[in-house]
Amino acid sequence: MSSVVQNPSSTDFEAVxxxxxxxxxxxxSKMFTRVPTGxxxxxxxxxxxxxxxxxxxxxVMNRExxxxxITTGLLLGCTIAPVCKWDRKNYFYPDSPKNYQISQYDQPIxxxxxxxxxxxxxxxxxxxxxxxxxxxxxxxEEDVGKLNHFAADSLVDYNRAGxxxxxxxxxxxxxxxxxxxAFLTALxxxxxxxxxxxxxxxxxxxxxxxxxxxxxxxxxxxxTKVELKNLNSISGVxxxxxxxxxxxxxxxxxxxxxIQETRRFDPEVxxxxxxxxxxxxxDYRYFPDPDLMPVKVDEAWLARLRALVPELPFDKQRRxxxxxxxxxxxxxxxxxxxxxxxxxxxxxxxxxxxxQAVGNWIANDLLRELAAAGQTLADCRIxxxxxxxxxxxxxxxxISSSIAKEVFVEMFATGDAxxxxxxxxxxxxxxxxGELEKWCAEAIAANPRSVADFKSGNExxxxxxxxxxxxxxxxxxxxxxxxxILRRLLSA
Amino acid sequence: MSGSSPQxxxxxxxxxxxxxxxxxxxxxxxxxxxxxxxxxxxxxxVDVTGIEPTAHAFxxxxxxxxxxxxxxxxxxxxxxxxxxxxxxxxxxxxxVDDAG
Numbered sequence: 352m353s354s355v356v357q358n359p360s361s362t363d364f365e366a367v368x369x370x371x372x373x374x375x376x377x378x379x380s381k382m383f384t385r386v387p388t389g390x391x392x393x394x395x396x397x398x399x400x401x402x403x404x405x406x407x408x409x410x411v412m413n414r415e416x417x418x419x420x421i422t423t424g425l426l427l428g429c430t431i432a433p434v435c436k437w438d439r440k441n442y443f444y445p446d447s448p449k450n451y452q453i454s455q456y457d458q459p460i461x462x463x464x465x466x467x468x469x470x471x472x473x474x475x476x477x478x479x480x481x482x483x484x485x486x487x488x489x490x491x492e493e494d495v496g497k498l499n500h501f502a503a504d505s506l507v508d509y510n511r512a513g514x515x516x517x518x519x520x521x522x523x524x525x526x527x528x529x530x531x532x533a534f535l536t537a538l539x540x541x542x543x544x545x546x547x548x549x550x551x552x553x554x555x556x557x558x559x560x561x562x563x564x565x566x567x568x569x570x571x572x573x574x575t576k577v578e579l580k581n582l583n584s585i586s587g588v589x590x591x592x593x594x595x596x597x598x599x600x601x602x603x604x605x606x607x608x609x610i611q612e613t614r615r616f617d618p619e620v621x622x623x624x625x626x627x628x629x630x631x632x633x634d635y636r637y638f639p640d641p642d643l644m645p646v647k648v649d650e651a652w653l654a655r656l657r658a659l660v661p662e663l664p665f666d667k668q669r670r671x672x673x674x675x676x677x678x679x680x681x682x683x684x685x686x687x688x689x690x691x692x693x694x695x696x697x698x699x700x701x702x703x704x705x706x707q708a709v710g711n712w713i714a715n716d717l718l719r720e721l722a723a724a725g726q727t728l729a730d731c732r733i734x735x736x737x738x739x740x741x742x743x744x745x746x747x748x749x750i751s752s753s754i755a756k757e758v759f760v761e762m763f764a765t766g767d768a769x770x771x772x773x774x775x776x777x778x779x780x781x782x783x784x785g786e787l788e789k790w791c792a793e794a795i796a797a798n799p800r801s802v803a804d805f806k807s808g809n810e811x812x813x814x815x816x817x818x819x820x821x822x823x824x825x826x827x828x829x830x831x832x833x834x835x836i837l838r839r840l841l842s843a
Numbered sequence: 844m845s846g847s848s849p850q851x852x853x854x855x856x857x858x859x860x861x862x863x864x865x866x867x868x869x870x871x872x873x874x875x876x877x878x879x880x881x882x883x884x885x886x887x888x889v890d891v892t893g894i895e896p897t898a899h900a901f902x903x904x905x906x907x908x909x910x911x912x913x914x915x916x917x918x919x920x921x922x923x924x925x926x927x928x929x930x931x932x933x934x935x936x937x938x939v940d941d942a943g
Contacts, residue, residue: 385910
């Protein structure tokens with residue numbers, strides 16, 4: 352056993368976890384040739400001589416992929432290497448027709464950096480603690496083909512091969528399954544918002560391997576690490592990491608030693624099995640790829656991309672607290688979705704005082720109606736200005752908040768502006784004092800007992816009249832005016 | 844130049860390249876690769892003090908294309924060299940997923 356444990360059964364253990372996250376960049380064409388990228392296309396329809404490694408075919412870099420990885424580096428506070436090169440990672444496996452993968456070995460394009468994470472709060476409505484998780488590096492490589500295994504043979508599809516793939520490596524800076532979950536969630540949110548990748552794990556656009564070890568709390572030396580593969584969803588990663596920490600801790604407590612190996616997590620069964628041990632580790636014989644010239648990143652290139660780096664989601668959340676006084680629950684709905692938060696800011700326009708009301712309409716009513724209709728924000732007939740109009744109509748007393756709900760549903764169905772609907776359906780709150788006085792007088796005449804109650808000092812008795820007035824006015828009576836008129840009539 | 848280099852393990856190199864070599868081939872290739880390594884040793888003897896390391900002989904950088912998509916091979920052409928194909932995919936012997 353590598354760590355010195357006097358009495359393992361009574362020691363507390365901590366986990367040390369580092370992640371390798373692979374993210375496919377959103378580009379039209381592949382990393383080193385212009386054949387299109389794609390998911391779900393018929394097998395082997397996205398290949399060409401470069402992808403198939405045919406003799407004489409030469410790779411040429413995709414400029415957009417370089418822009419995207421540098422943007423990622425700027426977003427996450429990495430140092431961008433002024434010069435980097437490409438290396439061949441040599442291995443024999445049918446997922447790579449040319450028997451090597453073009454990658455970056457000792458000169459990654461992005462060095463260092465960090466990802467801000469939010470840990471679970473005491474409840475869903477309360478913000479959790481934040482901290483920065485340190486990154487080691489981010490480098491660019493090409494994705495490999497996909498193997499489909501059958502009983503007697505395997506079938507190879509090279510559609511995925513050559514897709515620009517970014518590998519993000521963290522320091523061993525994570526200590527629990529919850530932290531790993533928070534890291535992947537924050538990373539995905541930031542990358543999707545910046546348009547770097549769709550990060551859809553079901554389509555393999557984001558994939559994660561975890562290196563996990565345990566050690567007694569307070570120990571400085573790392574325990575023997577196990578690499579966990581086949582983690583296909585963010586909650587799968589959390590479950591896999593939690594299982595592996597438990598498995599290793601139990602083994603060390605029993606006095607067993609951890610074997611350095613690669614294990615595969617099966618989310619169906621909820622446990623991991625060994626894939627290979629260290630003795631079978633690979634020798635990739637990296638060497639510089641003679642087919643590709645180095646990349647040189649100058650200040651002008653960095654300046655162009657820096658100007659386009661979007662706000663990180665957590666920075667936006669802090670701005671929303673500050674600028675709009677939004678509660679945590681509303682920001683948690685708006686901020687992770689860039690389209691939704693942009694939509695929100697358009698609806699608020701230059702009126703931060705309306706932000707709370709606008710935020711509530713979006714987070715509650717709009718998302719509910721979209722879900723019910725099976726629509727996305729892009730399909731939505733309500734435009735940001737319509738929400739602004741609805742909020743203004745309530746604020747200025749043109750309609751009551753209960754009538755506003757009705758207007759909203761109509762806005763969602765028709766795409767008409769609030770004032771158009773209010774006019775068409777005759778929903779304008781009645782401020783016609785003659786009409787209101789008539790309804791009030793009728794209500795008073797119909798409730799002699801409440802009149803007596805009110806006159807004997809029971810303030811609440813006034814509410815007994817209001818139900819009837821609202822009914823008579825079909826909800827259009829202005830509640831404030833009704834209250835004033837009732838008091839005047841009752842004290843007469 | 845002759846003789847095999849002590850750094851060369853021909854069985855290991857053959858295994859990495861997935862080559863099944865006969866004893867005679869092993870001897871022949873060990874000899875040839877040994878010559879290559881001896882030549883590299885000779886290069887290592889050159890004094891390179893003050894010379895910046897480089898992966899390339901030419902000072903050309905940033906050779907790229909814009910991200911526009913070009914036509915792909917039709918699937919028939921993609922599969923033309925495959926010894927066997929099924930369901931528009933290349934058939935390979937069942938291999939353990941140990942590619943890392």
